[in-house]
Amino acid sequence: xxxxxxxxxxxxxxxxxxxxxxxxxxxxxxxxxxxxxxxxxxxxxxxxxxxxxxxxxxxxxxxxxxxxxxxxxxxxxxxxxxxxxxxxxxxxxxxxxxxxxxxxxxxxxxxxxxxxxxxxxxxxxxxxxxxxxxxxxxxxxxxxxxxxxxxxxxxxxxxxxxxxxxxxxxxxxxxxxxxxxxxxxxxxxxxxxxxxxxxxxxxxxxxxxxxxxxxxxxxxxxxxxxxxxxxxxxxxxxxxxxxxxxxxxxxxxxxxxxxxxxxxxxxxxxxxxxxxxxxxxxxxxxxxxxxxxxxxxxxxxxxxxxxxxxxxxxxxxxxxxxxxxxxxxxxxxxxxxxxxxxxxxxxxxxxxxxxxxxxxxxxxxxxxxxxxxxxxxxxxxxxxxxxxxxxxxxxxxxxxxxxxxxxxxxxxxxxxxxxxxxxxxxxxxxxxxxxxxxxxxxxxxxxxxxxxxxxxxxxxxxxxxxxxxxxxxxxxxxxxxxxxxxxxxxxxxxxxxxxxxxxxxxxxxxxxxxxxxxxxxxxxxxxxxxxxxxxxxxxxxxxxxxxxxxxxxxxxxxxxxxxxxxxxxxxxxxxxxxxxxxxxxxxxxxxxxxxxxxxxxxxxxxxxxxxxxxxxxxxxxxxxxxxx
Numbered sequence: 001x002x003x004x005x006x007x008x009x010x011x012x013x014x015x016x017x018x019x020x021x022x023x024x025x026x027x028x029x030x031x032x033x034x035x036x037x038x039x040x041x042x043x044x045x046x047x048x049x050x051x052x053x054x055x056x057x058x059x060x061x062x063x064x065x066x067x068x069x070x071x072x073x074x075x076x077x078x079x080x081x082x083x084x085x086x087x088x089x090x091x092x093x094x095x096x097x098x099x100x101x102x103x104x105x106x107x108x109x110x111x112x113x114x115x116x117x118x119x120x121x122x123x124x125x126x127x128x129x130x131x132x133x134x135x136x137x138x139x140x141x142x143x144x145x146x147x148x149x150x151x152x153x154x155x156x157x158x159x160x161x162x163x164x165x166x167x168x169x170x171x172x173x174x175x176x177x178x179x180x181x182x183x184x185x186x187x188x189x190x191x192x193x194x195x196x197x198x199x200x201x202x203x204x205x206x207x208x209x210x211x212x213x214x215x216x217x218x219x220x221x222x223x224x225x226x227x228x229x230x231x232x233x234x235x236x237x238x239x240x241x242x243x244x245x246x247x248x249x250x251x252x253x254x255x256x257x258x259x260x261x262x263x264x265x266x267x268x269x270x271x272x273x274x275x276x277x278x279x280x281x282x283x284x285x286x287x288x289x290x291x292x293x294x295x296x297x298x299x300x301x302x303x304x305x306x307x308x309x310x311x312x313x314x315x316x317x318x319x320x321x322x323x324x325x326x327x328x329x330x331x332x333x334x335x336x337x338x339x340x341x342x343x344x345x346x347x348x349x350x351x352x353x354x355x356x357x358x359x360x361x362x363x364x365x366x367x368x369x370x371x372x373x374x375x376x377x378x379x380x381x382x383x384x385x386x387x388x389x390x391x392x393x394x395x396x397x398x399x400x401x402x403x404x405x406x407x408x409x410x411x412x413x414x415x416x417x418x419x420x421x422x423x424x425x426x427x428x429x430x431x432x433x434x435x436x437x438x439x440x441x442x443x444x445x446x447x448x449x450x451x452x453x454x455x456x457x458x459x460x461x462x463x464x465x466x467x468x469x470x471x472x473x474x475x476x477x478x479x480x481x482x483x484x485x486x487x488x489x490x491x492x493x494x495x496x497x498x499x500x501x502x503x504x505x506x507x508x509x510x511x512x513x514x515x516x517x518x519x520x521x522x523x524x525x526x527x528x529x530x531x532x533x534x535x536x537x538x539x540x541x542x543x544x545x546x547x548x549x550x551x552x553x554x555x556x557x558x559x560x561x562x563x564x565x566x567x568x569x570x571x572x573x574x575x576x577x578x579x580x581x582x583x584x585x586x587x588x589x590x591x592x593x594x595x596x597x598x599x600x601x602x603x604x605x606x607x608x609x610x611x612x613x614x615x616x617x618x619x620x621x622x623x624x625x626x627x628x
Contacts, residue, residue: 035059038247038270039332043330056084057227057228060079064199065235066234066280070280091132092211094145094202095127096149098199100126101218106153107149107152111147114145117133118134119132124214128213129201155188155190158340158358161341161364162358163359166357184343184345191301192281192301193279193280195279196278219469221413221419230269230273234268236263236265237262238255238262241280242279243337244277245276245335247268250267251267252265273352274351274405275350294331296334299338300338308338311356315395318396318430319399321430326403326426327514330406330514331352334399340358341356341359347394347397349405354395356398360387361391393431397423397426400423400427408514409513409516409517422490424448424486442564444488446561448484448487451483451485456556458476465485465545466486466520484553485549493524505526508526
């Protein structure tokens with residue numbers, strides 16, 4: 001195992017546990033039964049058969065106090081861990097993933113100890129907290145780890161969450177490498193909405209029989225791990241409303257006395273879940289509907305009710321389609337929440353909860369759009385507007401994640417295509433089942449293949465889809481290959497084997513790996529049988545391992561891509577300017593940006609500029625000009 005501590009990182013000797021040696025049999029343990037209130041009736045009944053002893057799963061017991069101004073929180077957390085790894089463990093590592101993606105860690109470790117056994121606790125100053133036991137934890141041995149964390153929620157100016165601002169942030173991310181990128185607003189506050197995602201300490205992943213103490217790249221998903229149980233008790237300001245992963249089992253408001261402020265307390269349980277999140281606001285409203293045995297809720301700010309109702313209808317439709325195609329949704333509730341996401345993120349999935357970027361809602365989508373307004377308001381005659389269409393596709397994508405990496409786990413760091421490409425394919429299938437083949441093909445071009453074409457226009461090379469996150473090198477390549485090209489591996493296999501066979505195997509895949517972990521090519525292994533074996537294997541290699549994107553998806557044509565969205569004749573010549581802009585974002589593009597009226601030349605004396613930083617500045621000026 002790679003040790004955390006180096007010369008510049010001091011062990012936190014004050015965190016050494018003072019507990020007496022105690023047999024692990026005497027450690028007070030938890031009762032899993034009350035934690036399953038969020039599960040569907042069928043999954044609660046089948047839980048022990050599916051995952052084995054429920055009390056052997058990790059359990060995160062979270063006691064959170066959110067300040068009235070929603071800028072800070074204090075978390076007292078107990079982590080119940082059973083050693084199911086088959087050998088003695090000298091240590092256990094927890095990770096606070098919010099600290100992995102910030103220049104200045106927003107979460108501070110104030111204290112840590114082992115309950116019922118002696119241990120030494122070391123902290124790397126950022127994400128990893130190492131509990132080193134006085135003697136190895138034996139197989140099936142139990143330990144309770146306790147930490148106190150104090151955190152700061154980043155304050156986001158509401159103007160930053162608008163569509164134009166997020167377009168500019170997206171360009172910054174796409175031009176960057178794989179270093180620190182920020183937390184997408186997962187741990188942030190804006191316009192009265194507090195988002196608590198990746199805020200707690202979770203068991204670190206294990207690879208090659210060692211704890212992973214830090215990531216090679218912060219691109220992609222962090223924080224979603226093995227199936228566990230959660231319970232959270234949140235105390236927040238009186239009048240707050242709380243959207244949460246799992247089921248609310250208790251809610252209480254205590255009025256202030258003698259001039260003191262009142263408070264609101266919510267208790268939530270989330271059994272058999274991969275992660276946990278809370279979103280809090282005194283401004284929240286919600287609309288809901290039943291889909292079979294599932295209650296679907298759409299949380300929104302009061303000025304965005306119309307969009308929230310569309311989100312509810314789209315999420316309900318997606319849930320119905322995916323249950324029919326993939327198998328039963330595992331929980332009683334599904335919550336979709338308008339949230340202040342940044343960094344270009346359209347949505348983020350948690351178990352039983354989805355956050356959706358404010359930029360897609362009316363109060364965010366209209367901020368500073370200027371001449372881009374017609375493109376967002378409506379495309380060609382009869383087409384849905386760009387903003388509404390993108391929001392619907394994001395809703396479908398995030399609901400699909402309830403199956404892909406939610407219900408059926410996968411290694412999102414080594415093989416990110418498994419859940420992301422499959423969620424993109426699922427979104428295409430949602431459109432196909434709801435609106436028909438013609439629209440499905442159009443959305444596949446403009447919301448999936450466009451990721452690949454944008455990557456190629458920027459000069460990034462085609463390549464293998466199935467590789468570790470860090471191997472992509474940039475957000476541009478990651479988005480182009482995983483979100484763009486990879487989805488068509490599933491599309492082409494579906495076309496080859498036919499819908500009946502394809503979705504029969506998908507349902508078998510879900511049933512076989514329900515609440516478990518699937519090998520990266522497990523779905524292709526199921527498809528590659530009988531007379532289709534060689535064809536499926538050839539498609540698998542072509543789309544996941546080889547470089548035929550330009551041949552299979554067509555050469556990149558930005559004018560054509562924009563034409564999919566824009567009314568006929570609007571923003572003439574924009575395609576050529578933006579194509580040069582994208583090429584200028586990478587040195588490999590070989591081109592620069594044009595001189596634009598009112599903006600200035602793209603390089604000295606109007607010469608083409610191939611410097612990436614300058615190209616990015618010019619690109620941002622172009623977007624600002626369009627927004628006027």
